[in-house]
Amino acid sequence: MLFNYLRLLLLPFSLIYGMAIVLRKKLYDWGLMRSVKFNLPIICIGNLAVGGSGKTPTTEYLVRLLAEYRIAILSRGYGRKTKGFILADDNATAESIGDEPLQYYQKFENITVAVCEDRVKGIEKLKENHDLIILDDAFQHRAIRAGLNILLFEFRKLGTLQFLLPAGNLRDVFASRKRADVLLVTKSPVPLLPVAQQASINELQPNNTQKVLHSYLKYGDLQHLYNNESRPLESIKDFEIFLLTGIANPDPLIEELEKYSKTIKHEEFSDHYAFKINDIRKFKSAFEAGSKKEKIIITTEKDSKRLKAAGFKDLLVNLPVYFLPIEVDLFEEDKITFDELILNYVKSDRRNR
Template sequence: MLVNYLRLLLLPFSWVYAMAVILRKKLYDWGIMRSVSFNLPIICVGNLAVGGSGKTPTTEYLIRLLDGYNVAILSRGYGRKTKGFILADHRATAETIGDEPLQYYQKFKQVTVAVCEDRVAGVRQLQNNHDVIILDDAFQHRAIKAGFNILLFEFRKLGTLQFLLPAGNLRDVFASRKRADVLLVTKSPVPFLHVAQQASINELQPDNNQPVLHAYLKYGQLQHLYHEEIMPLESIKDFEVFLLTGIANPEPLIEELQKYTQTIKHQAFRDHYAFKQADISKLKTAFVAVTKKEKIIITTEKDSKRLRATGFEDLLVNLPVYYLPIEVELFEEDKITFDELILNYVKSNRRNR
């Protein structure tokens, strides 16, 4: 209730923010502020809200789809303590390039990962040595003109009243969706009924040339934070789970874990939160105090990058700490459409076509 009152108090500031966003949008639409184009395929993955829509697994889906191309990923590197253009290498940590870029770098050795708050400057550094560049979370960064924009919407948020910052989580106006080439509804329920599919299309009101496609989350196997040990999710049935998250929306993860156990103790922090020694000590104390034999600590893959990068090994190394990877998967017909759109765009816009 208190949160709702605070949101109401912040509404006037949201109106001011909305006017600024709309003015900036019009300046780009009218050509007063200019976007820079590049002579190679550039795919932008973005959303209108702050976090939680599945940009990271969608970017990873594109990496797998574009296997065989020389791909670069360019991110702002949110949460890093550095500035300027940085290429990820073996020295990279979450503090130097951010947790999501570090995840890309460690997971996909065949791609180049770079961070730069100035996306135009970043693309100029990468353009000559790559076939295609994926811009991670750059839909609002209109100084650069991406050739293909994928705009994500979380299924459960469609149809709900949402406000612009700071009263809500939207950082752009709903009308901006018209700039996207594909509207991708993520975290859809499985099974996915036709009535739900049609409801999301009606909510988004796409243009005739804007496909609305639907995706869901696919969970992998639990992987130990420090070792190569793997556990299937089914093996934690009736375990006591200590869940540690620093992501925008942990609800889908909680719902997945509840399929196997109802005993979940959740320590939740804000997105990209830099864990502190006191946080991990509190978690360890609570874990050790439980006498039940079947117990486990679970975190997300993104959070695991910050946990491993900030020197918590002495506290966690002897505990059963696992992270749970996720992937984005599209429903069959939508997958065919999406893959064809991406591959055709890249093929038809290659510099040596």
């Protein structure tokens, strides 16, 4: 109730923010602010809300789809403590490049991962040695004119009333969706009923050139934080689960874990939260005080990158601490359409023919 009152108090500021967004949008549309186009395929993945729509696994989907090409992923590197252009290498940490870029770098061997708050400068440094560049979370970065814009919408939030910042979590106006080439509805239920599929299309009201496609989450086996051990989710049935997250929207993860256990104790932090020693000590104490004999610690793959930072290993190394990887996939017909659209776009560039 208090949160709703606070939201009402913030609505005037959301109105001012919205006016500023619309003005900036018009300045780019009218050509009064410069937007740079590059002579190689640039795929932009973004959303209108702050976090939680599935940009990271969607980016990874593209990397797998386009594996035969020389790919660079360029990110702002949210949460890093550095500035400027940085290429990921074996010395990279979540503090130096951000947790998501570190995940990309450690997960895929044959790609380049870079961070730069100035995306134009970043592309200038990458364009000569790559066949395409994927911009992670750059839909609002109008200084670049991407060749293909993929805009993500979380299924369960379509049709709900959402407010602009700071009253809500929208950082862009809904009308901005018209700039996108693909409107990808993420975290869809499985199976996806035709009536639900049509409802999201009706909500997004695509123009004649836009595709509305649907994806869903797939969960892998649990992976130990410090060794190569893995175990299927079925193996933790009826365990006491201690869940540690610092992501925007942990609800789908909780729903998945509830299929295996009704005893879930969740320690929730904000997105990209920089865990502190005292946080982990407190969490470890709660785990050790757990009532069940069979118990486990689970976190997300993104959070695992920050938990591996110096200082935490001594606290966690002897505990059953695992992260749960996720992937996205698309429903059969949408997958064919999406893959074909992406591959044709990349192949259409002269350097990739």
